[in-house]
Amino acid sequence: MDEHPSRDEDAHDLAACDHPACGRAEGREGCGAASRAGLVDRAERMARERGLQFTALRRRTLEVVAGEGRPLGAYDIAERLSAPGKRVAAVSVYRALDFLTENGLVHRIASRNAFVPCEHGHGGGESAVFLICRRCGTVDETVSAEIERSLDHTLARAGFKPASRIVEIEGECGACQGRGAPAGPPEAPAQ
Numbered sequence: 358m359d360e361h362p363s364r365d366e367d368a369h370d371l372a373a374c375d376h377p378a379c380g381r382a383e384g385r386e387g388c389g390a391a392s393r394a395g396l397v398d399r400a401e402r403m404a405r406e407r408g409l410q411f412t413a414l415r416r417r418t419l420e421v422v423a424g425e426g427r428p429l430g431a432y433d434i435a436e437r438l439s440a441p442g443k444r445v446a447a448v449s450v451y452r453a454l455d456f457l458t459e460n461g462l463v464h465r466i467a468s469r470n471a472f473v474p475c476e477h478g479h480g481g482g483e484s485a486v487f488l489i490c491r492r493c494g495t496v497d498e499t500v501s502a503e504i505e506r507s508l509d510h511t512l513a514r515a516g517f518k519p520a521s522r523i524v525e526i527e528g529e530c531g532a533c534q535g536r537g538a539p540a541g542p543p544e545a546p547a548q
């Protein structure tokens with residue numbers, strides 16, 4: 358399997374990449390490796406503690422999502438997990454992604470129908486704010502106590518029971534603003 362499938366794509370320029378997963382590792386080859394190993398460790402611990410099965414497909418799906426610097430769709434993941442003569446079906450990947458999402462290891466970015474790793478180790482019911490760059494495609498996850506509180510307040514006032522508490526904000530990341538190039542069309546969502 359390719360250790361870093363986006364290595365050859367201009368969209369993911371590590372020198373300019375401000376994705377937190379990339380800043381931690383040194384050199385292009387190491388991009389995402391640190392967070393990927395940490396996330397897989399966390400998944401193994403969590404599965405042991407909760408008596409859940411961390412199957413090979415769940416692990417490989419998590420590794421692919423964690424090794425990518427931007428949201429990845431289920432079909433892309435299936436593609437990367439497939440070998441000649443041994444196809445992995447997208448429906449199996451979706452099932453693995455359900456497991457990973459329910460257990461707080463990955464998040465689904467609804468506006469992209471794509472998945473990103475969660476490095477915060479928070480529960481599935483907590484809120485998260487995603488800052489999605491339309492130019493380079495990176496996604497930063499932040500957690501904010503203020504937003505958490507005001508969301509609680511707003512939901513209580515509306516008498517609304519949320520199925521998820523994810524806020525997605527599209528725009529331009531700091532690195533892309535610094536580059537100052539004219540904005541191209543938003544990157545096509547990974548399918």
Ligand SMILES: [Zn+2]
Nearest residue numbers: 475476477485
């Ligand atoms: Zn998260």
Ligand SMILES: [Zn+2]
Nearest residue numbers: 490493530533
């Ligand atoms: Zn950007």
